Amino acid sequence: ASAADVRANGDAIVHLFQWRWSSVADECERNLGPNGWGGVQVSPPQEHVVLPSAEGATYPWWQDYQPVSYRLDQTRRGTRAEFVDMVQRCRAQGVKIYVDMVLNHMSGTGSAGSGPGSAGTVYSKYSYPNLFNDGSGDSYGYGDFGPCYRRISNWGNKQEVQDCELLDLADLNTADPEVRRKIAKYMNTVIDLGVAGFRVDAAKHVQEAHLADIISRLRDVPGFGGRPDLFHEVYGDGTIPYTAYAPYGGVTNFDYQRAVSSAFRDGNIAQLGSLPNYGGLTAQQAVVFIDNHDTQRENPTLTYKSGARYYLADTFMMAHPYGRPQLMSSYAYGSVHGQGPPSSSNGTTLATDCASDAWICEHRDPGVAGMPGFRNAVAGTGIGSVTTDGNGRLAFGRGDRGYAAFNATGSTWSRSFTTSLPDGRYCNVGRGAYDQSTGACPGGAVTVAGGSFTAAIPADQAVAMHVGARLDGVT
Ligand code: LAG
Ligand code: CA
Numbered sequence: 001a002s003a004a005d006v007r008a009n010g011d012a013i014v015h016l017f018q019w020r021w022s023s024v025a026d027e028c029e030r031n032l033g034p035n036g037w038g039g040v041q042v043s044p045p046q047e048h049v050v051l052p053s054a055e056g057a058t059y060p061w062w063q064d065y066q067p068v069s070y071r072l073d074q075t076r077r078g079t080r081a082e083f084v085d086m087v088q089r090c091r092a093q094g095v096k097i098y099v100d101m102v103l104n105h106m107s108g109t110g111s112a113g114s115g116p117g118s119a120g121t122v123y124s125k126y127s128y129p130n131l132f133n134d135g136s137g138d139s140y141g142y143g144d145f146g147p148c149y150r151r152i153s154n155w156g157n158k159q160e161v162q163d164c165e166l167l168d169l170a171d172l173n174t175a176d177p178e179v180r181r182k183i184a185k186y187m188n189t190v191i192d193l194g195v196a197g198f199r200v201d202a203a204k205h206v207q208e209a210h211l212a213d214i215i216s217r218l219r220d221v222p223g224f225g226g227r228p229d230l231f232h233e234v235y236g237d238g239t240i241p242y243t244a245y246a247p248y249g250g251v252t253n254f255d256y257q258r259a260v261s262s263a264f265r266d267g268n269i270a271q272l273g274s275l276p277n278y279g280g281l282t283a284q285q286a287v288v289f290i291d292n293h294d295t296q297r298e299n300p301t302l303t304y305k306s307g308a309r310y311y312l313a314d315t316f317m318m319a320h321p322y323g324r325p326q327l328m329s330s331y332a333y334g335s336v337h338g339q340g341p342p343s344s345s346n347g348t349t350l351a352t353d354c355a356s357d358a359w360i361c362e363h364r365d366p367g368v369a370g371m372p373g374f375r376n377a378v379a380g381t382g383i384g385s386v387t388t389d390g391n392g393r394l395a396f397g398r399g400d401r402g403y404a405a406f407n408a409t410g411s412t413w414s415r416s417f418t419t420s421l422p423d424g425r426y427c428n429v430g431r432g433a434y435d436q437s438t439g440a441c442p443g444g445a446v447t448v449a450g451g452s453f454t455a456a457i458p459a460d461q462a463v464a465m466h467v468g469a470r471l472d473g474v475t
Contacts (some may be wrong), residue, residue, distance in 0.1 A: 006223045008038055008196075009094040010376040012318060014327045014363045015041040016352075017293050018061055018341040021078040023352040024097075025086040031364065033093025035433050036372035039229075040090060041098040041199050041326065045083055045190065047071045047119040049107050050347060059347035060338025061293070064100070065201065066107040066169065068117035070131050070186035075118050076349045087194040091223055096196035098229075103183045103214070104202040105169035106140065125170050131182060132189075144179050145170050156239050162207050174210035184217035191228055196221045199326075200249075203232035204240050211248055231287045231324075242279045250324055253286040254295075255279035261290050261301035264313035269394050269408045273386035275322040288323030290314055296328065297337055304330055304360045308460035311367035312408060315430055315462045318371035319404040320396075321383055325375070327368065330360040367462065370429030370443065370469070377468035378402035385418060397421070402466035404430060407457040414456040421448050425471040430464030445471050 014037055016024050024040055032040065046067040054060055059076065072080040087097050109125055116122050121130050128140040148164035148171065155161060165171045172179050187198065203211060211232075218228050231250030236242035242251045255278040263269050278286065289295075290313045296303040302310045317325050331341045342350045342358045354361035362368060381399030388394050393413050395405035400420040407413040424447075427434040431443030446453050446465055455463050467475075 057338030
């Protein structure tokens, strides 16, 4: 990898759940880079179990959360060469790749059997003989797991939550420095390829000190430079709070997810002008989302299936300074929890086609596409000029760099808004991305004159303007 530093776009991350590596690479070039996305969370690139039939699904998506080695050679999403090509092409667009890092466990029981895995490794629960296929002989055997060796039953006991088995998945004994060395070896392998960050799966189930030691073993990221950027998947509760993981990176804020999703669902958003430190996490510590791949199936407060109101919540999340947005981008799914992405009959994932009904591609929605640009333009500003009108309507400014208004009701919101934006003509990026190279603005123009503008915001839509998307040529 080249030593030259690459400019990263910004802090907004989109989760291209289950996308093939080659499709992610194409999307970085045609959409994510130009629209200012800072990162893509990709599904785990480690070799995983292959389950032609399990719990009513063929090749369920959750195969990925049962790794059987650290080999990148072949997953349902493509080959190692395709993975490397993706990392490089996204990086050239200023888009960081975040690897979904499964380090708490390996495979489970039940229909997983003994493989082979997606890259050909023969394994069984507690026995993974060929972790890297690099001649090192690195492997995991029975003694590398435990010390509990049974399913978590008492979720009120921290030690049990961290040392016993989540969903019967073979729980790595991270108290052993050799186990931590092998986990860090894999993470450094992808860092050396240019991967810039990690979503740490099930972080709450790994003792904090063990995680800290693994992180201390990581190398700097070539190209982007500096330390790898981690965020930890923690379902905070009274036993293990979110804040336990804040010293080690960002932390997923499920309290935000529940509160903000239900506020939008219920049309009760006027209170969201300022946001409390949900779950005790500060704005800088929190990673925020309206839904993710688990909540959309298990606790679907608001998802793409909810229509315009859902996308409005995404627009809000991107416009508001609290937290770092992690935006869900899905494939269509029905009632079977494990239903996998569009796949060929052998279980390999098909290329993404956002024009087909099988892929949702939330990040391309007109309510979302222009918002990384907004976010990047207002970075560093606070929130002010909060305006409300009943329970379902809210507007706020981001210093003198941006302004956004949200209408979570069933009727048009027409009024005049006072703003600190300089007078001029702005593109409404709340209804489509502004294309800097062509000047195209699908969302329509809004004119600020004498420190105010008038708008008629349709039901369940937003207006969002920023100084980086002016239509009058002023910059
Ligand atoms: C996560 N974060 O902490 C992931 O976001 C979540 O999607 C993962 O569960 C979980 N933790 C483990 O990494 C998913 C599915 C589970 C699935 C699991 C392992 O939601 O349903 O469990 O991945 O593949 C499956 C079966 C279970 C079985 C288990 C072990 O559904 O019935 O006990 O495999 O064989
Ligand atoms: Ca554990």
